Amino acid sequence: MSWSEVAALGLRYGKYPLALLLVEAFYWFLTEPSDTLAPLQVVEAWMWHGITEMIWGADAVSLSQHNGWTTRIDFHHSSFPGTFDSVGLYVSDECAGVHEMIFLSTLILITDDVPQRDRLRAVAVGCALVFILNLARLVAFYPLALGGCLEAPNDPACLNDMWAFHRHVYEWGFLVVLIGLWLAWFTWVGGPRRVKDRSMAGRDRWRITPRKAWAWSEHRPVWQQPVMGAALALVLLLTAVYMVRNDPAALDARATAEMCAFSELVSQRCADAQNTWDDAIAGAWSVASLGLLSLATSAFVFERPLPDGRWPSMLDDEERKALEEAAKEEE
Numbered sequence: 001m002s003w004s005e006v007a008a009l010g011l012r013y014g015k016y017p018l019a020l021l022l023v024e025a026f027y028w029f030l031t032e033p034s035d036t037l038a039p040l041q042v043v044e045a046w047m048w049h050g051i052t053e054m055i056w057g058a059d060a061v062s063l064s065q066h067n068g069w070t071t072r073i074d075f076h077h078s079s080f081p082g083t084f085d086s087v088g089l090y091v092s093d094e095c096a097g098v099h100e101m102i103f104l105s106t107l108i109l110i111t112d113d114v115p116q117r118d119r120l121r122a123v124a125v126g127c128a129l130v131f132i133l134n135l136a137r138l139v140a141f142y143p144l145a146l147g148g149c150l151e152a153p154n155d156p157a158c159l160n161d162m163w164a165f166h167r168h169v170y171e172w173g174f175l176v177v178l179i180g181l182w183l184a185w186f187t188w189v190g191g192p193r194r195v196k197d198r199s200m201a202g203r204d205r206w207r208i209t210p211r212k213a214w215a216w217s218e219h220r221p222v223w224q225q226p227v228m229g230a231a232l233a234l235v236l237l238l239t240a241v242y243m244v245r246n247d248p249a250a251l252d253a254r255a256t257a258e259m260c261a262f263s264e265l266v267s268q269r270c271a272d273a274q275n276t277w278d279d280a281i282a283g284a285w286s287v288a289s290l291g292l293l294s295l296a297t298s299a300f301v302f303e304r305p306l307p308d309g310r311w312p313s314m315l316d317d318e319e320r321k322a323l324e325e326a327a328k329e330e331e
Contacts, residue, residue, distance in 0.1 A: 023106050025237070026292050027099055037093040038069045045071040045091045048138045056142060066090040075142050079153040087145055087159065097134035100174050101127045107182045114189050122185050129181065137169055211299055229298030236291030243284040250280035 031037070049063040052073075059076060066072035075087040105123045141162050149158035211226055244250060253276035260270035 019106050019110050020103065022292070022295070023102050025288075027102055031093045031099075037096045037098055038071070040096045040098065041071045041091040041093060042069055044096055044135060044138070045073060047135055048091070049073055051135070051139050052142050055139075056146075060142065075145055077146055077149065079149040079158070080145070081149070081154050081156045081158065087162075089141065091138070095134075095138070097130050100130045100134065100178055104130060104178045104181060107178075108185065111182075111186060118189060122189075126181060126185070130178070133174075133177065140165065226298040229294050233291045233295035233298065236287050236294065240284040240288035240291065243280055243287065247280060250277060253277040253280065 045063060049061055052061040052075075061076065062074045063070060064072045064074065071092075072088060072090040075089070076085060078085050080087050104126045108119050108122045108126060111119065144162040144165055145159055148161040149155070152158040253273040256273035257270065257277050259265075260267070260273065
């Protein structure tokens with residue numbers, strides 16, 4: 001195997017960790033502000049409450065607000081610890097399951113040799129399964145908490161089984177499930193046996209594919225060069241990180257807001273600090289979004305097959321030049 005073949009193989013499989021790193025960065029900026037996915041959080045809290053109430057009765061659970069959104073769930077039973085015999089939880093943006101949906105969707109969409117339509121269908125089905133599994137995880141909290149506290153009533157340690165379940169699922173449980181779902185789908189669509197001429201479109205009428213030609217082209221203006229888009233993306237992402245990690249005013253506001261929240265203080269100073277921190281987060285998210293958009297625009301191309309069924313990106317340099325010359329002659 002030649003070094004060029006090794007490099008081509010590395011690029012083909014290197015896109016998986018690269019794509020996952022990009023979506024991780026996107027998700028981090030998306031959920032840095034609190035309650036970013038509030039509408040979905042409210043829906044999940046409502047369904048969690050309804051299912052728990054249907055199974056264990058109306059007295060077992062109540063639904064209330066957290067940070068202005070109806071996302072708080074309280075479990076009730078005489079064996080639960082505390083003055084009010086209750087356990088309070090809420091659906092955060094991390095608990096909404098969107099992280100897992102993005103992860104699975106990315107794996108599916110960058111899988112080679114599968115028609116675009118099949119991949120989009122798999123994304124829809126996969127996201128629905130993740131939503132159902134995540135909801136089942138939330139519903140399982142009540143019986144776990146109740147089982148432990150019936151054995152040791154009013155002991156705070158009786159909730160350890162519920163917290164351990166939450167920690168294991170959050171740290172590695174969902175990762176195993178997501179990879180298992182992708183492997184099951186990959187096997188179902190043919191897996192490693194799917195072999196075809198990658199230069200031909202087959203049934204696909206369009207596709208979004210990683211850019212292969214990054215060289216500077218004399219036929220494009222400077223602002224259309226893909227390298228310039230990648231450079232702009234890097235500058236914007238570094239700027240966004242600086243806005244929330246190194247800007248002195250934002251860091252001071254964050255420290256003040258956290259101190260106020262910990263001490264349960266209510267004052268104009270606390271409100272101003274929270275607003276300053278929220279503005280810094282919102283600004284960083286906006287800048288990071290532009291950076292990710294610039295990177296995606298540069299790193300991926302939208303293409304349709306040529307009349308002979310080949311993808312334009314699969315042409316070699318000589319074929320591409322011949323095609324460009326033919327297009328100029330037609331003009």
